[in-house]
Amino acid sequence: MAVTAISEIQRFPQYKYVDAVRWLPQLSAFDRFAVLALFDSDSDASSIEIHHFKPNSLSLEPQSSWVSPSRVVSLKAAQFLQKTVVVASTSSGSLHFLFSDSTVASLESEVSVPEGALHSVASSCVDLMDRGVECVTVGEDGRVNLVSVGDSNLNYRRLFDSAGLVSYTAAKWASPMEFVTGGYGFSLQWWDQRKPGGPVSQFKGNWDQKLTSGIVHSIDIHPSRKHTCLAGGSLGTVFAWDLRWQQQPIILSGAGDGNTAVQSISESEVWEVQYDRRIKSNTSSTRILPSMICSEDGILAVIEQGEEPIELLAEPCAINSFDIDRHNPSDVICSLEWEAVAILTRQ
């Protein structure tokens, strides 16, 4: 069974559906900000809001807001020079870059790619390069685009179009030139901007003999181990794909194949996976670094190769996304299905 960890949990009802949530890069020691993509079902309006988190007074207050043309399907935030960049793709297919001044955390300017220019479908996934304004967008329509922001304009180009033969559901930068995408059948593709025309390397594990295939929902790559790609998806599956050992995935969690050697913390969709940034000194270099997952059955947990999973939260509703604060890795923010946000401070 899972071990339960002690942590402080605060829940903040939003009275709106929380489509996505991210911490903003922390620019001063006292001000903590999170960006929330919200959908108000009463007025059918979507927005991206920056909220100010005050740990001492246990409050999460809206600071500034930007009206989105439609629901946000993917949201990422990064720091670029002295500005915070938030990128969001919407269900109408548009892509928006929002810039925020570091000190007041208000959303100041916006540049966007109109509907239809990048994707023809409602579902897409974006990833923003660390300390950069280069963005990769992938979609169920099988298109892979690169978007970069110049001084006043946006440049975008289509790197690949599978014409719907392959759908992509997740993307993550590995280096300034390389990124990884994920899709149906627990497949992963490794891309290199310098080699257009298709993925450089493809992976599809052969563990799915018993019809337990699924979809990759989220990918993470640790900056110190770029050859290992962590992926989470259907059926509680979390696996790592080591480029040096291409044929076999390292399964970290999964209900699908009846493999009793691997503990499974969840049996439903793993919506997001991230390496746990809280540093543990005794992690062996041969093992996969510990990672955090959130799932449709309401679990937020840390899983580590060969260890019992540590359960951080067990909610009665789905946890749709989460983010670990880079500067305070003990703090985790997550979005709950029941129109709320939870902030967790690990002891």
Add this chain to the structure above:
Amino acid sequence: MPSDAVGNGALVPFSGDPPALYPLHHGLAPPISRLAISWSRGNSLRLSLFAGAGAKVVEVKLDGEDPEISDAHRRRIAYGSVAPFALLQSRRSSLSALSRSPSPYHSDWWEHVLQYSKEIASLLGGPKLSPTPIIKDPNTIVKTGEEPTSLKAAWELMEIFYVDKESQAWLPERLVDWLADYDCLFTSTLETIHSKLVDFQKELVNIQVIEEDPKYWELLSSALSVGWLDIVVKMLRLHGSYQLDQLSNRELENGLVEAVAIFISKMPRLCPESAAAKVGECFESKPDFIKAWEKWRSQVTKLDCSPFWIQCDNQRTREGLRNLLQIMLGNTESLSLATCNWIELYISHFLFIRPFTIGIESMHNLAQKCIQLKPPSSTHRLAGLMIGILGESTEVVLAECSREFGPWLAAHAIELFTAGSEQAEILLHDDRYNLGGISIVELHRLVYAQVLSSHALTWQIAPIYLTSCMKQGMGLLENLLYRQSVQPNDVLLKNIEICRLYELDHISSNIIKIAGVHHWKHGRKGAGVFWLQQAQDASRLDRIAQQLFDSVGKSISHESFKQWEGMIELLGSESKPAGGLDFLYKYRDFKKSLQQVSGRKSADAARQAVGSLILLMKNSSTPQRFWLPLLYDSLKLLNWQDCPLLSVSETNLLLNKLQELSLAKLRPHHTEPSLPPDALSSIRLALATNLGRAILDE
């Protein structure tokens, strides 16, 4: 239908409240030629209007919901009540399993229900934790802040009567507390002491000599009559005689005010001692209370007859204080004058006339009497609920809940009724012919589940309620799951997850098939194939395979091969049902080995390619239209310089295939692959050459 039968040309005779009117802003030039109406999300109607010049779709949101609670707040209550409801249901079933009886009626069942009740009540708004000001404002008599909701008041009222068995002994005191918390809610339809106090508080700053204001004394008696002792004591201390400069010449007057204040603060009350926040002296046992009550009354009587009153020269103070004493002594007329409506009068009777009232029947009689004394102009929904409860009719109470407070309360309050009475349990859980064979409990749960199902954000919790309905729940759950969109992916996956939880494999299989076809139709071929594979739908896979081959036949060149690569990966190994699609997998292998052959002229690679070719040609799932292109692609293998790569039997197999092809040409619907005109002859030649070399070799 004759129009006189129904009147006004209406199809259905209309009776009851006047209909609500919703003006439409469509901006179309009349006349409207056609109108289509359908349900939209939640409580909205979608109207499609067609006029000569154009058409427009407008949505009309129907209200009629409780204006006290916003939709978002209502959803929050819905989310929060899932866990307590589910826990209570599981306790009910485990208890029934233990006692081997369908009814969970058990001596301590009410304790589970009480826990459930407390959890639900906490969702409806916590106790008003008004932040304590650092400097206490002497002019604050009543706290005005966020108003409580009628929903919470209704829930607590039912909890008091049905669930909390432990405090049955001090039921009247609990009603006093209840009114203290919720008197403000009655302000909407009735005059209340609360609203009078709030008004008075606003005027307070402008009043110079408070005890000269008749309203001051009037409100003191009112607040006392309903037992708001802390307010009374606080207000008494505002009396002018307490001011330091006046204390010396108004000593006697002040003594009387203080004496009354002390009596009020020492009033005996039959309530648990844990209710420490209360003003007054609490007695848990009835004999102790009666003793204290008699003693207190005699002391109050003694003060009332005291000679000091004659010496008090402030007439207003004298009369006001003596009126307070009359209320303490239970003077019916004073109580009636002090209270504003029948509920307040009712509560004052509990406090000062019949503090030991026990038994619902006598409480009911008292309520009837109070209604006669202060007949209300209209019935407030909380008053209606209270009368229903006192009338001991579960059906009436349930009807009030459902009509006045909506399906959420009806579905959740039902659990409270069964806490204390096996009779109610039977009444509510028995299947009824007039309800289509379902029980009252099931009816209300189904209604609530329908409300949840109609909203995009709450449909996911409807299954919890539907699965607790034995008769019709599963059928409606299947409907609900079928009705959800297969797009976007997360909605589909959440839907499939619910199927998995309730073991509805046949439904999820159908939903997955729908999703597969949806993706396929919208050009997402890979996603379509994936879902159809998940559903093991071999027949549909076969059909779409034929369509796929068309595009493969046209475009599987070296350039577009990368596009196909991922899709073919998805098809996976042979063990998976891929319909005719496993051909693509083998075709890919063949193409790959052919590419290797062209790269380096290795005989091994060429042998491997021949192996793939033979496998493809032997396989029955390889479409006939691919035979010729396959052979044409393999010309290099057939003409291998160093040695013949195909054995005699293999060459014969390929020759036979060519023969079959030439027969197939005679059939209708045969399409010629787009190959160079000399393709067939060069294949024939190559095969013949190979055959000759192979025979020589062997």
